[in-house]
Amino acid sequence: MDLEYTVSTQKSYRVAVDAVVAAAETHGFRVQFVHDVAATLAERGFPREPVTIVEICNARYASEVLARDITIGLMLPCPVMVHEQAGSVAISTMKPTLIAEFFPHAKLEGVAAEVEAHVIAIVDEAAS
Numbered sequence: 001m002d003l004e005y006t007v008s009t010q011k012s013y014r015v016a017v018d019a020v021v022a023a024a025e026t027h028g029f030r031v032q033f034v035h036d037v038a039a040t041l042a043e044r045g046f047p048r049e050p051v052t053i054v055e056i057c058n059a060r061y062a063s064e065v066l067a068r069d070i071t072i073g074l075m076l077p078c079p080v081m082v083h084e085q086a087g088s089v090a091i092s093t094m095k096p097t098l099i100a101e102f103f104p105h106a107k108l109e110g111v112a113a114e115v116e117a118h119v120i121a122i123v124d125e126a127a128s
Contacts, residue, residue, distance in 0.1 A: 005120055006092040009127035013050045013084045016091060019126035020054045020080050026125070027118045029056040032077045050084040056122070061115050065099070068106035075099050078119050080126075091123050 009016050021031050032055040038048050057077035065072045081092045096115040100108040 002095065003098060004092050004094050005123060006090050007123055007127040008088060008090045011089060011127070013052075013082060013089050016082045016089050016126060017052050017054065020082060020091060020122065023122040023125040024054065024056040024080070027058075027122050029058045029078075029118065029122065031055070032057050049086075050082075052082045054080045054082070056080060056119070058115070058118070061111060064111055065106070065108060068108065069103050072099060072103055072106065072108075075102070078115065080119070080123060082126075091127050093119050093123055095119075 009019075011019060017034070021034070024031055035053040035055070037051040037053055041048055055077040056079075062076055065076075078096060079094060083090055083092065096119055097109070097112045100106075100112040
């Protein structure tokens with residue numbers, strides 16, 4: 001099983017970050033935080049190409065999985081990463097169905113598949 005889902009985009013890095021935020025909201029996900037990872041690293045003397053992680057969460061899904069096992073919160077919210085390498089911009093996410101494998105007793109397969117469908121759609125829409 002692939003751990004992540006990545007799509008290249010012709011959009012600029014900054015436009016791609018904004019597109020992730022907009023697509024998340026369209027799918028009923030709230031943006032919890034936007035981490036400019038490259039800026040944080042540069043402040044510490046480690047410059048690199050742009051990397052931003054957009055944390056997204058849907059309250060209904062989060063509530064459902066936390067009710068099954070509170071420690072699933074260690075894997076929330078869902079990260080969507082926009083990154084640029086050698087002038088190419090891509091959008092990546094970890095597949096939410098992986099959570100079901102880490103917590104088999106919680107029987108998350110159905111809800112994880114629903115969340116994954118949304119998150120992949122968010123990535124695809126942001127990239128297009």
